[in-house]
Amino acid sequence: MSTLIKPPPVDVEKSRIENVLELTQLTPIDPDLYTNTRPLWHPPGARGIYGGAVIAQCLAAAQKTVPPDFYIHSMHCYFVLAGNSNIPIIYHVEHVREGRSFCTRTVQARQNAKPIFTTTMSFAREGSGGKNVVKHEQNMPTDIAEMGPPPDDHQGDETGGGEQSPFVSQRLRILNKESNPHEKKVRQWIKARGKISPKGGHEAHLSALAYMSDSYFIGTIARVHNLWRFAPGRERKQPPSIDEETLRKLLAADEETIEKVKNMPGVNAKVLESLQKPREKRPEVGMMVSLDHTIYFHRPRDFMADDWILAEMESPWAGDGRGLVLQKMYTKDGKLIATCVQEGVVRLRPDSESKL
Structure with missing residues (x-):
């Protein structure tokens, strides 16, 4: 029940x-x-x-x-x-x-x-800060505009919940991918699926933002360290929704290549097979769970959760089996609406080849 x-x-x-x-x-x-x-x-x-x-x-x-x-x-x-x-x-x-x-x-x-x-x-x-207030805010990264506009309403679906998911997202390429982990930035566009009704008032948009703020959050550390979440050949706890052979090839393919082609019409086992190439051995995540989560809402009345929001994440530190991730969330026109912080347990499998 x-x-x-x-x-x-x-x-x-x-x-x-x-x-x-x-x-x-x-x-x-x-x-x-x-x-x-x-x-x-x-x-x-x-x-x-x-x-x-x-x-x-x-x-x-x-x-x-x-x-x-x-x-x-x-x-x-x-x-x-x-x-x-x-x-x-x-x-x-x-x-x-x-x-x-x-x-x-x-x-x-x-x-x-x-x-x-x-x-x-x-x-x-509301309005308790008075008429004259101290104001400043960090601007949306300028290189986002160079990547083109946000996805249209029918693009983006990387939530893992498919059509039943209450939100959709579209990940962007990692910034500073060849740099040190603490210098990389992970981005995604995200929004609630469909239109939030007037019934819930703006409180519904705030709750939706809180829901979406946990998307891929602590997983940022795995991405900036290029860690396996599920290594090829490793048995998963739950049965995959695709056949084992296709899963194995997906896991062995380059992450950015997969993001570009996995939703294209006609992608099949033969296409995925062509993506395979010899890889260096990488450590694998043994445990990754959130410990705490903080959200600062900067513009609680000045955004719509059913419109595209840019989430940019970075990790300033990881060590002693834990990692810290910072997240900034912007409206598509560049307003900083929230800043989030999360710390989580990040442990490698004992048989991993290297350490964080």
Whole structure:
């Protein structure tokens, strides 16, 4: 059983991500208790449910408890245990502080009476900063424009969830690919699938942004170190959706080449076979899970999550079995709307050839 109460029919007037993140308020028990209305996604090969779903539902629950003129400006999260997609999640919102300019909420997500995730959020009253404010922001990287416009609405689908995914993404080539890991930048365009309805208000766009902020986040470290996530010949925990021979050839091909051709019509085993070439031995990821996740919302009322957003990620440090990733998120016209930070466990398989 993946939900506490039988899910209602999908609301066709809402976008897919609104339906995915819908909450049920358990008012008869406690008005500050919520639960997931629909089953949550367990990505293939992951230890538990997609972390962005829990981040977003905690935010959605907290937003229901603050006055309408307050908006989220920061949330600090800790992943405690892997979430089980077969068990309902209970979200408990604690009212920590009610101030004139700021209010604070803590939300704990629990399964089997154990906390799996906890977050503290701060909300600011709109306009509380006054008329004269200190302002500056980092511009969107200029080389993004040189790559051409964002994808059109029918391009991009690298989320792993296929047509059922509530968002779509399109990865770009790595900047400074031949440099040291801490100098590389990983980019992707991302947006909610379809159109977010007026029903959810702007809170729905904020929850959607929180959901998408966890996409490929800690995986940045694997990309800047050119690590295997699943080495050729290594058995996967879940059965692949393509035949084993095609999977093996995909894994052995160059990452950027795959990104260019894998969605082209007519790509088959023969095409993939031509991509194979002798490779150097590379270390393989043994364990990669998120420990914490922070989001600073800079323009909480000034973006649409169903329009293309650029996410740029970089890793300033990795060591001692952990890694740190920074992420900046921009609207397609260059406004910096959020900055995110994530630390995670990054361990190599014991039989790997080299170290991070």
